Amino acid sequence: MATEKITFHQSAYSIVLFCFGSSVIIGISSSANQDGWISIILATICIIPVFLMHARIIKLFPEKNYFEIIETVLGKKIGKIITALMLWYSVHLAALVLCNFGEFIQVFDMPETPKLSITILMILTTVYLARSGMRSIGKWSVVGICFLLFVVLFTFATSVHQMHFENLLPVMEASPSQILKSSFEIFTFPYGESVIFLCVADSFHKKDNPYRVFFLALAIVLPVFLTVFIRNLALLGLPMINASYFPSYIAVRIIEIGDFFARIESSISSNFILAGIVKIAICLLAASKGIVSLFGLQNNRVFIMPVGMLALALSSILYTSTMEMFIFLDYYMYYALPFQIIIPLGVWIVAEFKRRKKGQMINTPEDASL
């Protein structure tokens, strides 16, 4: 089945937006207090091998998606089980992001508007985007990233005069175990979630080096995360950060230049919408491809709408309150680990093993398709 291909930059930027998805607004959570920046750097270092693994899988099976790879590597029976698991994860992730979005709007912008009416609008938009295909998502990412980087830089630049950089001190107050735990959180959310990209890997061009795609993405994500973290901490101070659900939003709320320039927090909301839409759309696309491959069907586009509705229904029963959403974040890392690390690791090891064993059998069809 021919799939739309996206360019090198588009694929990297869509990974970037995917990582920003909900984390830019939830604030890169940190139980390590002012040492959070260490955790961010640590998590970034730890994710490099995982990204290398993803890139390697893509390299081994160019222009194939994760579900097809799973079936080729693990065989029909186990393959179907793993496919079902990944399918669940992508639907769940879409629902989680949708739910974050709904909670955020409800808490901050429109407390009297029912959450469902907001999430319905959001899901319809993302279904439309996902149905338009990976190319549209790629183009959207290029637009989105320009705006997003602009907002991050702009809010940083306009608030420098209000910042207290001594808030970053003392360094290494948190115990190493706290820092590790916090970096593990960042490792699974948002970095690890990019495993979903394997599911839409058939959209990556064969000639684009997947290693470089992932590294370009990481090279953009890390500085932005650090900037956001430092901006929030230097503006708000630690007690306020720890007290607030969405530190980025509160931080931007207090930016004031003179008498006239203030209240630019809606830029943060739009950031979230831009990146959140990409994240949900990719999850939906991945899920629809999962269904196609699970039931041996042909056209994945027709399943995007049902999958979207499924995510919508799921998102409305996930949590009963905002508090629950944040409590779940503490457990999310353990829940996500099998999907993010264990399954890809298994797939990769078996794939490498099989390739060594009968390298020619795998290589032949590849060459034929050229």
Next chain:
Amino acid sequence: MVKRFLICLLLVAMVLLLGGCWNYKGLDQLNIVLGIAVDFDKEANQFNITYEVADQASAGKNTMIKSRIVKSQGKTLLDAARNAKRKEADKLFFGSTNILVLSRDIALEMGIQPVIDWFLRDGECRETMHVALSQEDTAEAILQRSGQMSGIVSINLHDILREDRSIVASTRNVKLYELYDILELRNSAVLPAIHKAEENADQQIAELNGIAILQGDRLKGFLTPEETKYLLFLENIIKSGVLTLSAKSEKTDDISLEIFDNKTKKSFAYNQDKIVVKFETRTHVVIDENHSKLDMMDPEVIKQIEKAGEEMLEKNLRDLISKIQHEFQTDIFGFGEMIHKKDLKLWKQLEPSWKEIYPTLEVDVKSKLIIRDSAFIK
């Protein structure tokens, strides 16, 4: 073709529906609150809250916007805010609140933490509103206008508070989120104090009167505007202000120095179980008043003035620190926080007994005054 037409029609209809917000409210349906004064009535066990709201009925093309006072009572702050709707046609809107005045009794007996919680928690209130403490019997008195005074009290006070640091240096303004941070970090805070000053026989006007010092979230005492100026020096946030002194150490001051720039460095040294906190100030000033006709072209005279100024500054700074250290025993300068940030190991040793150590800290103050010029004339 028909299908296309229908789709277009549907889209246009959707535009009409989607254009508005779910709970749209026009400006005329809002009671815009500009300032809030919070009192607690112990007998009735309820909050008495006074809101100054913009009176939009009076607003016209050429007239200044006026304000009026709305009062309400409730068991909690939100309860009181909602109770106001029982007599007001429009709901109170807190998005433009400039200033929050707390009564002295709340700061003395209840603590300010319960009050600021709501203002931080509620979505409408801004974290950037200024917080102040009333020195009158009630907080309400500050917002009440008397006599012929015109203008909106809350907006006036907000502007006075905001610009004070760069003109008079008589108080330290505090925003809501800063207050929360400082209370958590230093377990103490300062709030600008406001009292009512006699203007004419029947006219009283709200005036800044130094700062209130809080230990935890309870009121501990007040500093005069003069003392507050030196506090701003120590916190390294003074922008302007006036230093008066006598060059020949006589009783009446004959020189005014206007502060143009100041840098204060705060550091500490630790040796042999003794902690010395050091302050170094470096101030650029301009001679703006010269009563006794001192010769400004004489370098000796300038040196003399500089020296007298430095001595005066050092003495006042030292007095203030010792007053805070011994009389109030509150760490409002954040000595503990400084040690915590710069020397984590030392802080871990000191932290358990910090309360006892704090009053015994030695403080060393050094001031440097640089006279930039003598304004327009020699």
